[in-house]
Amino acid sequence: MKTLSDPVKSNPYIPMMAEIQSIEPLTKNEMLFRVRLPEPLNHRPGQFVMAGLPGIGECAISISSGPESGKTLEMVIRKVGNVTGVLHKLKKHDLIGIRGPFGSGFELNDFHLKNGNQETLIKDIVIIAGGLGLVPLRSLIIPIMEHKSDFGRVHLIIGSKTPREALFRQQIQQWKIHPDCSITELVDNTDFQDWDGDVGLVTEPIHKLNIIEKNTMVVLCGPPVMYKFVLMEIKMNFNIPDNHIFIDLERRMRCGLGKCGHCQINHVYCCKEGPVFRYSQLTDLSEALN
């Protein structure tokens, strides 16, 4: 265990180095990294890691693989700046630094159809992902699909800007064959490309959801602008309690340890108490959804 007596072991900033097993381009700017860790992460869905290279930098990256992935970790990294730019140049067998897992994440128990006493709990799971928001939510969708009989109906609404940016389309096709699983894929516009899904914003299919309100869990992840409109649409159409709505938030993060202060949302540290929050935890936080 961590004690002050061994400086290197008790140093929370030293990453473990993981070997890259494969890198797969998903879109022009996003690549799927599959890496092999020296030891399993034992993460919960929705948690994240700090990924990077010593001497270069690190950034917060969501864990995209399911909780049963063992020593394998999947991440989707979008090239936006310095660190992510360098990570995109890495090749198979190169090493990448990983710290974590960090944050609260989801408890799969909160989504189960029945608990031990055979009491009906959650009949409908609504998951709404905008853009890169699908990446962290995939770590939740995977275990739900793998143990589908433990869960109720699943409604996925997945939005991208254009078909070019749509992620994990093949895997989404496989999810569709599961019983009681409806998936709506949308793009804001087709940008003159082939598209077999719908066109529109992720808010549009919400009113058509066929759900049992008091037994529904809703999960949202996307760009900051998305939340306000999606929440408005949900509130207008359904009566779902605030503690049944989960929101996955992004903030600037440097330490992942609740110390550097960058990720603070009022008094809450997004890296520790988040990035997954119940909406009921956020209603008192003026900075949460701005």
Added chain:
Amino acid sequence: MNAYLSNLDQIESWFFNLAEKQLFFLPKKTQGVNYRFEPIDHQQSLDLLNYKPTILPPGKNIFPDDEILFSYYKDDDGHYQFSQGVTVNSQLLAGVRACDLKGVYLLDEVFSDGVKDSHYLRRREKTDIIAFNCMTPCDDHCFCEAAQSLDFQMGADIFITPLFSTSHKGQANEEQQCLLEVLTPRGNELIKSLESTECSSPQDLKNHAIASRPQPFGRQFSAPIEQLAKAIHQKDADSVYQQYAEQCFSCGTCNLVCPTCYCFETKDELNLDGSSGKKTRHWDACLSPGFAEVAGGHNFRAEPAARQHHRIRRKFDYLPQRFEQTFCTGCGRCGRQCTTGIDIFNIVNDVYLSVQESQE
């Protein structure tokens, strides 16, 4: 623990003595005006009674800018080898004011909460503190009594209280008796080399000295701090934050000089050989514009008023919720050093008054 009596003259020689054995920091006047914690030198006159708060608080010696978080090199097989990067030397901070002692105490709380910050804690373990109580407010900026840090002594190894009027200047002399309270085993070691007599009734002497201080001691808020904190928590008083934000340059000086600000940015540095380097951390300021900006350019606190609001609530509301202490020690540095004269004392007072007004 024990208490001793000694005079200022003897204390000064004791300090010079201690300084020969270890790294010893004391407030020192530099460029004729400002004080800084610097290694003591023999030409120095010690000015223990009258020094004003240093530009940077002594806690920054335990939480230094540019701290190496780790260093590494890649060995011949391409494996990364990590090490702590620095060896930490022991240091003694002397002449620490009660307000700054509280600053250190609060950092102790923060860095031992949750995942332990081994870098801070390792330095702290190797830091001895001899604190020096205040008998007069240092200047028009301080408000330590109102902020409940006057006489604060937790975290010191030895706490010194002058037992005479400190307002007139001059050489240290034998009449200037001081009470030295030893608070830790480490303090017991340190005091051995001081010429002193044991004191049997320290509390009476201390109470007497404290009672002879000017009252009120420094600036006072319009209400007790608990009420202020409540007002700050309850209502956002946007117009007050806005009014101060309009004068603010977002330079971040107020954060950097504050004994309880500890936010940081991290930086990875690669050596020229391309296969070794280090990670360091640097003081950061929540008032600087990019503090809460993420990739893609979204800024969660783009407006200066939002940043000012965050700073005030962090000190009087957010961190107190976690640690049950106000995170402003009333040292007055931010007001003293702000380029445009913005003073946190005025902001919190105005927030309180505006909330009062709106409730009438």
